[in-house]
Amino acid sequence: MLKGFGAKLKALFGINTFDESYFEQLEDFLIEGDLGAKLAFTISDDVRKRAKSEKSKTAQDLQLLVKSHLHGKIEAFQPTVESGKLTVFLILGVNGVGKTTTIAKLASMYKQQGKNVLLAAADTFRAAAIDQLEVHANRLGCRIVKQKSGSDPGSVVFDAITSAQARGEDLVLVDTAGRMHNKENLLRELSKIDKIVKGRGIDEVHYKKFLVIDSTTGQNGISQAELFNQAVKLDGLILSKYDSLAKGGALIQIGEKFGIPVSFVGTGETYQDIKAFDKEEFLNTLVGLTD
Numbered sequence: 001m002l003k004g005f006g007a008k009l010k011a012l013f014g015i016n017t018f019d020e021s022y023f024e025q026l027e028d029f030l031i032e033g034d035l036g037a038k039l040a041f042t043i044s045d046d047v048r049k050r051a052k053s054e055k056s057k058t059a060q061d062l063q064l065l066v067k068s069h070l071h072g073k074i075e076a077f078q079p080t081v082e083s084g085k086l087t088v089f090l091i092l093g094v095n096g097v098g099k100t101t102t103i104a105k106l107a108s109m110y111k112q113q114g115k116n117v118l119l120a121a122a123d124t125f126r127a128a129a130i131d132q133l134e135v136h137a138n139r140l141g142c143r144i145v146k147q148k149s150g151s152d153p154g155s156v157v158f159d160a161i162t163s164a165q166a167r168g169e170d171l172v173l174v175d176t177a178g179r180m181h182n183k184e185n186l187l188r189e190l191s192k193i194d195k196i197v198k199g200r201g202i203d204e205v206h207y208k209k210f211l212v213i214d215s216t217t218g219q220n221g222i223s224q225a226e227l228f229n230q231a232v233k234l235d236g237l238i239l240s241k242y243d244s245l246a247k248g249g250a251l252i253q254i255g256e257k258f259g260i261p262v263s264f265v266g267t268g269e270t271y272q273d274i275k276a277f278d279k280e281e282f283l284n285t286l287v288g289l290t291d
């Protein structure tokens with residue numbers, strides 16, 4: 001787990017016998033933790049310098065040194081949802097990352113904040129996806145806009161936004177298809193949805209695109225971020241399954257390469273298991289500064 005990576009780092013720094021194999025092991029840990037080869041080298045080189053200097057080099061000092069390298073590479077972003085002015089969130093992600101569950105959690109969270117939330121079932125490729133979203137909508141007491149499976153996702157988005165605007169609702173959460181087997185199709189379909197949202201008069205402030213990344217997938221998250229960011233410029237990441245065996249280091253690389261901040265973290269399977277991303281807490285956990 002993430003915590004496991006942090007614990008490994010903490011244990012290694014606790015050894016304090018600074019020979020070559022030590023630095024090799026450190027570099028390996030950092031790569032295993034999905035920080036990427038370049039950053040792993042920079043960090044281990046800096047730890048090497050610190051180890052040779054007179055500066056204090058307790059395990060905690062070295063963990064803080066690693067943290068200082070990561071600090072500028074990841075940011076938090078919290079979207080705002082106003083009352084009385086429609087905001088649209090496009091929720092993206094490959095199948096199985098926890099997209100539908102995340103939509104339900106967000107709907108529950110914003111409902112608790114007094115917002116009127118509408119779900120748009122724009123993953124029309126699988127009937128099960130529409131059904132699953134409908135189950136959540138019924139449980140949460142949210143409206144859902146859907147069409148039959150196989151229909152045009154853009155048309156679902158158009159209907160959902162038009163309907164929400166007519167009723168003065170606050171937030172539309174759009175579920176999207178996450179098939180990866182045909183990249184061109186996916187890109188085309190997403191940019192079509194993107195155009196429809198903008199065409200309904202939703203400005204940048206009220207239109208945010210989030211990619212759900214499964215924290216257990218490590219490196220794959222980086223290529224997913226690249227692909228979806230190419231289709232629609234992403235505003236934020238949602239890290240799901242952070243309670244499971246998590247490898248959150250990929251977020252650092254995504255932040256560094258594409259400048260995409262992190263918005264929410266999913267920590268379980270119930271509607272309450274979502275929270276705003278806390279950069280300090282995340283970094284402390286990543287480098288093992290918390291228990």
Ligand SMILES: Nc1nc2c(ncn2[C@@H]2O[C@H](COP(=O)(O)OP(=O)(O)OP(=O)(O)O)[C@@H](O)[C@H]2O)c(=O)[nH]1
Nearest residue numbers: 095096097098099100101240241242266267268269
């Ligand atoms: N432990 C844990 N499980 C989660 C979390 N988020 C989602 N899941 C589980 O992950 C599985 C997949 O979630 P879905 O929401 O169905 O994923 P999806 O991306 O919509 O998948 P498709 O509908 O297949 O596209 C489900 O069993 C969820 O309960 C989380 O934060 N923690």
